[in-house]
Amino acid sequence: MPDILASPEIQAFASGFPVMIGHVLLTFALLALGATLYAWLTPWKEIALIREGNAAASVAFGGVLIGLAIPLAVSLSVSTSLRDIGVWGIATLVLQLFAFRVVDLILTGLPQRIQEGEISAAVLLVAAKLATALILAAALAG
Numbered sequence: 001m002p003d004i005l006a007s008p009e010i011q012a013f014a015s016g017f018p019v020m021i022g023h024v025l026l027t028f029a030l031l032a033l034g035a036t037l038y039a040w041l042t043p044w045k046e047i048a049l050i051r052e053g054n055a056a057a058s059v060a061f062g063g064v065l066i067g068l069a070i071p072l073a074v075s076l077s078v079s080t081s082l083r084d085i086g087v088w089g090i091a092t093l094v095l096q097l098f099a100f101r102v103v104d105l106i107l108t109g110l111p112q113r114i115q116e117g118e119i120s121a122a123v124l125l126v127a128a129k130l131a132t133a134l135i136l137a138a139a140l141a142g
Contacts, residue, residue, distance in 0.1 A: 026085050026086060027085060031065070034068040034093040034096065034097065035064065035068060037093070038100060042104070043111055047061070054117050056117045057114055057122070060126060067130050067133040068096055071096055071140055075088040103129055107128060
């Protein structure tokens with residue numbers, strides 16, 4: 001048994017696992033921060049609408065979460081330290097939140113339609129936000 005614990009694989013796991021946990025926790029914290037900022041910045045209150053059973057708001061906010069997670073995941077994959085993840089993660093959030101806001105402004109009238117529970121409006125909004133997330137993620141990957 002002592003030979004197994006001294007193996008390079010177990011030693012690599014023992015040293016790398018805590019680092020991975022730190023990277024994942026920071027990325028989840030950035031995701032929570034981004035989702036909170038988005039909810040705060042939007043003209044409509046999706047969380048309240050979701051609590052009221054509005055499926056369109058749920059679809060739209062789900063798209064936001066995925067749209068924030070995609071570039072954060074790429075940031076996590078290309079970064080080598082907590083500082084690196086923090087810097088690129090924050091840059092990603094700022095750019096993504098800005099892009100989301102622009103999409104919201106371009107697709108005028110969608111917030112009202114989402115408030116009214118129109119799923120088609122939510123799906124279009126999600127598609128636009130996911131498209132910006134994929135482009136930003138590709139830019140990060142270089």
